Amino acid sequence: MSVKSFAAKIFASVIRRKINKWASNPHETQEKVFKELIEKASKTKFGLDHGFDQVANHEDFVKRVPVRDYEELREYVDLMVAGKEDILWPGKPLYYAKTSGTTSGAKYIPLTKESMPTHINAARNAILCYIHDSGKSKFVDGKMIFLQGSPELSEKNGVKLGRLSGIVAHYVPGYLQKNRMPSWETNCIDDWEQKVDAIVEETVKEDMSVISGIPSWVQMYFERLMDKTGKKVGEIFPNFDLFIYGGVNYEPYRTKFEKLIGRKVDSIELYPASEGFFAFQDKQDEKGMLLQLDSGIFYEFIKADEFFDENPKRLVLKDVEVGVNYVMIISTTAGLWAYNLGDTIQFTSTSPYRVMVSGRIKHFISAFGEHVIAKEVEEALQVAVSKTNASISEFTVAPQINPEDGELPFHEWFIEFEKEPEDLNSFASLIDKAMQEQNSYYLDLIEGNILQRLKIKKMPQNSFQEYMKSIGKLGGQNKLPRLSNNRDIADKLYKII
Known part of the structure; x- marks a missing residue:
């Protein structure tokens, strides 16, 4: 066992104990997060407009802060993008994660000095929980690839902006830099097909142990590896043992992936978004992902079948049930308040709180009242x-x-x-x-x-x-x-x- 592998096991044990501490006290943890959010933002424009100085509990918050999506919050975001300070959160954001808007072009999701570390720590902790749960750490000595957007950033009124995955690329810890692929130059290629071909050329002769990305795009990478070599991915990379994914359900892809790889590999599911890193799979033998309760995010939930009612009830963590379809509402250290992410989730467990993504509140079929998700x-x-x-x-x-x-x-x-x-x-x-x-x-x-x-x-x-x-x-x-x-x-x- 290498020094890095041994150290990873020790670090994993430390982090697991910290996670267990807040996971076993979920309601106290969320109450603390809520109070810190309200106090910190009380002097911002949003806090002043909504009387945060009069918000003592969730009931007060519900009365003063309606649920909004991006378009409904946009008047505040536009002020921030124009260079104003203390709008949704104290000061200016560190970054804007630029995403595709559905009705009015690009969306600019703020990332602050308080919220940015939660994205990095959650991704790290997902891997550490896997090490602690499985006892496997040899993979840290191999090469790791993260299929992601370009790390090149532009600037808007003094704030850098880019795709979230590209922003995160700037935060890869030093101890992983030598293991991380592809190269910076390849990562900066905008055309996806050219980028995949370049990644194949860079990685085909490397000792890849961890591969991460959205399944559909990893599948393209695997197929092009096989086209180039005539071999299955597991033969090309004999030490490839861990696939990390997020964004979509892996199950429809699992059979295809096992065929492309030539064997089964362990996997870790993540639930990241530009708005926050909400959950990750912390146990290999448990269904669902551990909801991140100590990451500067306060959660509310609305039953999906009541969401479009005039005044749907906004539930907190203690009110939820396993197996019910909820729209997840978030308030965060990035300054998103009662924000409708658009995702629907179901709880697979309430001790601890684990979730699975069930779809999008706008992505359903109910042309005849069937409510298919x-x-x-x-x-x-x-x-x-x-x-x-x-x-x-x-x-x-x-x-x-x-x-x-x-x-x-x-x-x-x-x-x-x-x-x-x-x-x-x-x-x-x-x-x-x-x-x-x-x-x-x-x-x-x-x-x-x-x-x-x-x-x-x-x-x-x-x-x-x-x-x-x-x-x-x-x-x-x-x-x-x-x-x-x-x-x-x-x-x-x-x-x-």
Whole structure:
């Protein structure tokens, strides 16, 4: 065992004890975070506008601070971007994480001197918890690759801005710098396909032990490695033992990845976003990710099926239940207040609090009142894959409201297969049965002859990559929505094929 590997085990033990301390006192931890947030921001413009000096508890906060999304908070963000200080948080941000906006161009998510370390520490702690939980630390001596956005930053009124993953690249600790790949020059390549080719050239002869990124883009990297060498990834990198991912559910990819690698490898799931690093998988044998309660983030939760009501109840941690779909609302040391992240989560445990991402509040299908969410379609597809010899590369689902020839409406599944099932009709039946078992609304619509059984549209190889490229979102942190309540994506896919 190397000195670095031995030291990692000791450090992992220390960090695990610290995590256990706040995880075992969740409500006191969140109450402390809440009070510190309100006190710190009481003299900011937002704090003065919302009477933070009169906020003593959560009930006061609910009365004074409505739930907002980015567009509703934008008047404050625009003042910050214009160079004003003490707007949402004391002083100026350290950075803006620039992301794609849905209605009005780019979004600028503030990162402050208080919030930035929580992103770095959570990623580090995820790996340390894995070391403590598994006893494995040899991988720290090998090379590690993090598929991410360009670390090149621009500046706006004295504040640097870039993609979150590019900003984080500036905070890689010194003891990992010699192990980290790709090179700075390669990381700065903007064109994703050129970047992947350059990464392949740099890494193909290295001793890669850890690979991290969004599964769909890691898959592209793996495929190009195999194209170049004719070997499986596990042969190219015999010491590759740990895959770290976030952004999307890994389960639909797992079979494909094991085929590309040639064996099973351990994995760690992360839940990062520009707005905060919310959770990570701290146990290999537990479902869900440990919610980060001591990271300067105060959480509220609204039941997803009540979210669009006039005054939905805002719950705190002590009020939540396992298995219920919630919209997660955050207030943070970056100055986001009662902020609707847009994500829906479910708790898999309340002792400690572990969560899984179930979808997006705007990414659902309810064209007929079926209330289908991403978690349901992902699990239904996984059931079908597990019972057949099929494997998939990518998929998305959309409603077909007005089919031809007067037939009943249906859900249309666009699936790019790595390996097609022997019987596509039986495969569709397996998915449909799993959907009916999970979603009683969907079951009622099928049994009531409002909907017919789902249909699958086989997609050509690389068609989803072509779609993402066509909308300028190939690579980086961009993710294909699993489902839509309209035909926008579906119609573009038909044009591609």
